[in-house]
Amino acid sequence: MRVGLMIPCYIDMFYPQVGVATVELLEKLGVEVDYPFDQTCCGQPMANSGAYMEAKETEELFVRNFAGYEHIVAPSGSCVHHIRNKFTAADDTPERRRVSARIWDLPEFLHDVLKAGEFPWAEFPHEVALHVSCSAIRGLYEQSMSERPNDLWFSKQRSLLEKVKGISIAEFDRPDECCGFGGTFSVTEEAVSAAMGNDKLGRIGATGARYIVSSDMSCLMHLQGCAHRDREDFHFLHLAQVLNGDAT
Amino acid sequence: MKPVDQARNALAFLEDDTHEHAFDKLIWGLREQRDAAAREVGEWEELRTLASQIKEHTLSNLAHYLELFEARATRNGAQVHWARDAHEHNQIVYDILSAHGAQRLVKSKSMLTEECEMRPFLERRGIQVTETDLGERIQQLDDQPPSHIVGPGWQKTTRDVAELFGRVYGSDPERADPVYLAHVMREHTRPLILQADAGMTGANFAVAQTGAVVTVTNEGNADLSGNVPKLRICSVGIEKIIPGPAELAVFIRLLTRSATGERITQYTSHFAAPREGGTMHIVLVDNGRTQRLADERFWPSLKCIRCGACMNTCPVYRRSGGLSYGATYMGPIGLITMPAADARRYRELPFASTINGSCTNVCPVQINIHEQIYQWREVMDANGEFSATKKAAMKLAGNLLSHPRAYRAAAEAGGAALRVLPHFAIYNRLNAWGRHRDIPSPAKETFHQWYARNRGGAHPAEEPAGEATAGTEDADHGRA
Numbered sequence: 001m002r003v004g005l006m007i008p009c010y011i012d013m014f015y016p017q018v019g020v021a022t023v024e025l026l027e028k029l030g031v032e033v034d035y036p037f038d039q040t041c042c043g044q045p046m047a048n049s050g051a052y053m054e055a056k057e058t059e060e061l062f063v064r065n066f067a068g069y070e071h072i073v074a075p076s077g078s079c080v081h082h083i084r085n086k087f088t089a090a091d092d093t094p095e096r097r098r099v100s101a102r103i104w105d106l107p108e109f110l111h112d113v114l115k116a117g118e119f120p121w122a123e124f125p126h127e128v129a130l131h132v133s134c135s136a137i138r139g140l141y142e143q144s145m146s147e148r149p150n151d152l153w154f155s156k157q158r159s160l161l162e163k164v165k166g167i168s169i170a171e172f173d174r175p176d177e178c179c180g181f182g183g184t185f186s187v188t189e190e191a192v193s194a195a196m197g198n199d200k201l202g203r204i205g206a207t208g209a210r211y212i213v214s215s216d217m218s219c220l221m222h223l224q225g226c227a228h229r230d231r232e233d234f235h236f237l238h239l240a241q242v243l244n245g246d247a248t
Numbered sequence: 249m250k251p252v253d254q255a256r257n258a259l260a261f262l263e264d265d266t267h268e269h270a271f272d273k274l275i276w277g278l279r280e281q282r283d284a285a286a287r288e289v290g291e292w293e294e295l296r297t298l299a300s301q302i303k304e305h306t307l308s309n310l311a312h313y314l315e316l317f318e319a320r321a322t323r324n325g326a327q328v329h330w331a332r333d334a335h336e337h338n339q340i341v342y343d344i345l346s347a348h349g350a351q352r353l354v355k356s357k358s359m360l361t362e363e364c365e366m367r368p369f370l371e372r373r374g375i376q377v378t379e380t381d382l383g384e385r386i387q388q389l390d391d392q393p394p395s396h397i398v399g400p401g402w403q404k405t406t407r408d409v410a411e412l413f414g415r416v417y418g419s420d421p422e423r424a425d426p427v428y429l430a431h432v433m434r435e436h437t438r439p440l441i442l443q444a445d446a447g448m449t450g451a452n453f454a455v456a457q458t459g460a461v462v463t464v465t466n467e468g469n470a471d472l473s474g475n476v477p478k479l480r481i482c483s484v485g486i487e488k489i490i491p492g493p494a495e496l497a498v499f500i501r502l503l504t505r506s507a508t509g510e511r512i513t514q515y516t517s518h519f520a521a522p523r524e525g526g527t528m529h530i531v532l533v534d535n536g537r538t539q540r541l542a543d544e545r546f547w548p549s550l551k552c553i554r555c556g557a558c559m560n561t562c563p564v565y566r567r568s569g570g571l572s573y574g575a576t577y578m579g580p581i582g583l584i585t586m587p588a589a590d591a592r593r594y595r596e597l598p599f600a601s602t603i604n605g606s607c608t609n610v611c612p613v614q615i616n617i618h619e620q621i622y623q624w625r626e627v628m629d630a631n632g633e634f635s636a637t638k639k640a641a642m643k644l645a646g647n648l649l650s651h652p653r654a655y656r657a658a659a660e661a662g663g664a665a666l667r668v669l670p671h672f673a674i675y676n677r678l679n680a681w682g683r684h685r686d687i688p689s690p691a692k693e694t695f696h697q698w699y700a701r702n703r704g705g706a707h708p709a710e711e712p713a714g715e716a717t718a719g720t721e722d723a724d725h726g727r728a
Contacts, residue, residue, distance in 0.1 A: 009649075012695045013659055014688045019695030023703070035699050038652040046646050048603070050625025050634070054646030061650050086622070138605035147561065147609035149287040174276070178563050182602025187680040189600060191259040194684030195268070195567045196602075225685030 002032040004069030008076045009041045018238040022075045025244040036065040044082040048183045059090035067095040072103045077136030077216050080105040111156040122245035125166035129204040133216035146176045170209035181222035197226035215239040249593050254600045258568030272566040279560045281509025300614040302495045303551035313456040313489045320459025324521040326528040334364035337533045350445035356470035357381035358450025360483050363576045378440045380469035389416050395570030398556040446479040454484045457492035460520035466513045478526035487550040502612035506555040551613040558607035580607035584620040595633040598624035
């Protein structure tokens, strides 16, 4: 199976090791990974700020880069949510619709498409807190939502993580409350954003867990920024890094 | 009027640690109680769908139900008035009071009268207005608007209230005991209710088939306000109409569970006819609702039943305080309704959200709140409400991100990475990120470079950089 890999801009620049882990993990699972070199971004930074017209060409560039793939994978729930559900600045063409229908967040792709049953190369003998992003939960339905208490509980990300040898997963309060990143929100409302991030770290910290794992690196970038200011002892890892066996 | 700077107001609220934490804890507690109450109702999600459909049906046939309501209410002996806007509403209320020579008005909580700014209107004309809802009265005594649509004074701690009552009523300012404080309020407010010339209520629902105005309260103050004086006035927003008692039952099951997690409140009162020897007036108010109903994108906000669940779940609301919005309706529902009333004044509100979607999930009438917030951002851009700096920065980002070569050059130019990414920093001073957080450091090698080195493959096609990189130097100055 061949997939088109989308690496979000902030991962490309700040967290290349997450992109590497994604490539290696997919290859270990027998997937042929193809990274289109002309990719830049999904357009979300502009669209999410209300600048719809300014997002158009970037979205259309994305469509051109990825229209030929049967499966498109990105290690970012936020970008995938934008491409799947909010890709409206680009002209409405069959290619655009195809791209929206074929994009997968990495955990979804592992869970739903590959149905990956084990990661024998991965071992992580630590207690971790799993932060599933709002985009992944309420945009992509990778986990049941706390607001709907009568739904059956499930979490695709957690069920993947549980397959890692030696791992234990910490339970913390308000697990699906937003961490406060929110794209441009993180600077336009920086005080509230940082307060939300610090509250999240406080609740995770209370469990004793020192590893925070997420499949949205933008949430982690924000939390890491908050943590470095006040608490030096958290480690932040993308789900792909743990599943790939990068960290032990 | 000057646009409300919600972010700055929120900062002031956050700097006061005691209030921020107490407020977040209290309001999140309501969200937890709401979850527990919803869990008890197996068909909760079906109820939400049904409630949404009832509202959609009623709003789609609004003229029919309003006229039916008017006919039934009139038959019951009430007088029905129609107000196009806030001013007409206030004038009608004042004229009714004048015609009866009424000078002392007691009223229960009504967000509609807040929206119409009725209290100052009447006070300027010599009418004494007394709020009878405990929280609303606290806010009135402190000369503040409500900070939450269900609990107007929730922003205050018990200590704040003790101090306030000490100042206003001479009670013990050190005694921060809720029972004691409730007694102080009762002693001072009951006489005002007994002496009042007129009483006023809002409406949670107006039932077309019965012509009754329904209020849902815990304190019983709506019943006292509406029943003690001989003259009763009910102000009703036209979107509050529902077809009949069967539909009311659906909303009663949802409303209090969503608001506070209670299965039902102490009082669900139907004001159908004037009390013996009295008169009853109902003022039906439009004030922008018809216009919103005609808007394909934003009409669903009219389904709102004012439970406040979206506010309770909103992490931004809980950490910025209700007053930061400078608005009658605050939190997520305020972000999508206030700009409809005044797009200039409330142009920043759609940005006071991480668009995390929790508000939509708790909404008992399934308003797509977070999607509307997103759409309002586009409207603000289209209406020219973006600053020139923000507009230019967005153009620049859009241009750079649609030109792979120029983008790649910027991304791999070491320090330039910080200017390009995080994108959201482009049009803001970087120190807005860095004030409370460390800035991530760019990696020595981008993923792109790693991939080219380790997996080979072609490099990007040649493409002129155009003006994509021009001006990046200036982009991070000035706040949007």
